[in-house]
Amino acid sequence: FQLGSLAGRHVVITAGPTREAIDPVRYLTNRSSGKMGYALAEAALDAGAQVTLVSGPVNLSPPPKVRLVAVESALEMHAATLAAAESADVVIGAAAVADYRPQVAAQDKLKKHAGEPMQLTLVENPDIIADVAALPGLRFVVGFAAETQHLEEYAQAKLKLKRLHAIIANNVADGGVFEQDENEVTVFSRDGGTVSFARRGKKQLARGLIQWIAAALAEKPCD
Numbered sequence: 001f002q003l004g005s006l007a008g009r010h011v012v013i014t015a016g017p018t019r020e021a022i023d024p025v026r027y028l029t030n031r032s033s034g035k036m037g038y039a040l041a042e043a044a045l046d047a048g049a050q051v052t053l054v055s056g057p058v059n060l061s062p063p064p065k066v067r068l069v070a071v072e073s074a075l076e077m078h079a080a081t082l083a084a085a086e087s088a089d090v091v092i093g094a095a096a097v098a099d100y101r102p103q104v105a106a107q108d109k110l111k112k113h114a115g116e117p118m119q120l121t122l123v124e125n126p127d128i129i130a131d132v133a134a135l136p137g138l139r140f141v142v143g144f145a146a147e148t149q150h151l152e153e154y155a156q157a158k159l160k161l162k163r164l165h166a167i168i169a170n171n172v173a174d175g176g177v178f179e180q181d182e183n184e185v186t187v188f189s190r191d192g193g194t195v196s197f198a199r200r201g202k203k204q205l206a207r208g209l210i211q212w213i214a215a216a217l218a219e220k221p222c223d
């Protein structure tokens, strides 16, 4: 692990789930623990980077020296990430952003109407990492693709659709990733490269991924 391989670089990482308010006491969310994003933040710090961690609600302590921007909703994460990305050399989208949010967050607690179905209208959230990749300026933008089938095909499609430099694909079919300490991934890059990282602890994996990103950055400044 090359210490200082990200020296002088600003790395922005999104992590954790988002919470989409239904009313003042209820929300929609998902099973993301934030472990992968927090491990990436720690590995990037160890590699000498200045790190901004834009995090949804998780039960983890941020690594010391990280600049933590705590958010709840996808819209908050979107605003905070785009603002931080302005000065970033690398942006990694490790957050499990809710695809949809309730169209309205009720001002008051919703009341139960016994015996009647309850309907919620959901509207699409913005795609944070795609919007980062569309910003003017040079930065290396990396996303994750958690898939249960057609891993390579879907990951490659997201790489192109979101105009990322690289995508970290993991198979979540067996439930062995969310809330777990281990992960195994394959990285697909825009230039056609493929690198596989065998199953290992998320901290170890994060070090490998940060090393790979640092090498990619050193090799050719992004376009």
Ligand code: C5P
Binding pocket: 014, 074, 092, 093, 094, 095, 096, 097, 098, 099, 125, 126, 127, 128, 129, 130, 142, 143, 144, 145, 146, 158
């Ligand atoms: O399309 P999908 O949600 O599978 O894409 C996953 C990647 O896109 C992850 O890097 C995730 O952090 C990012 N993403 C995002 N904003 C969204 C949805 C996903 O940044 N609204």
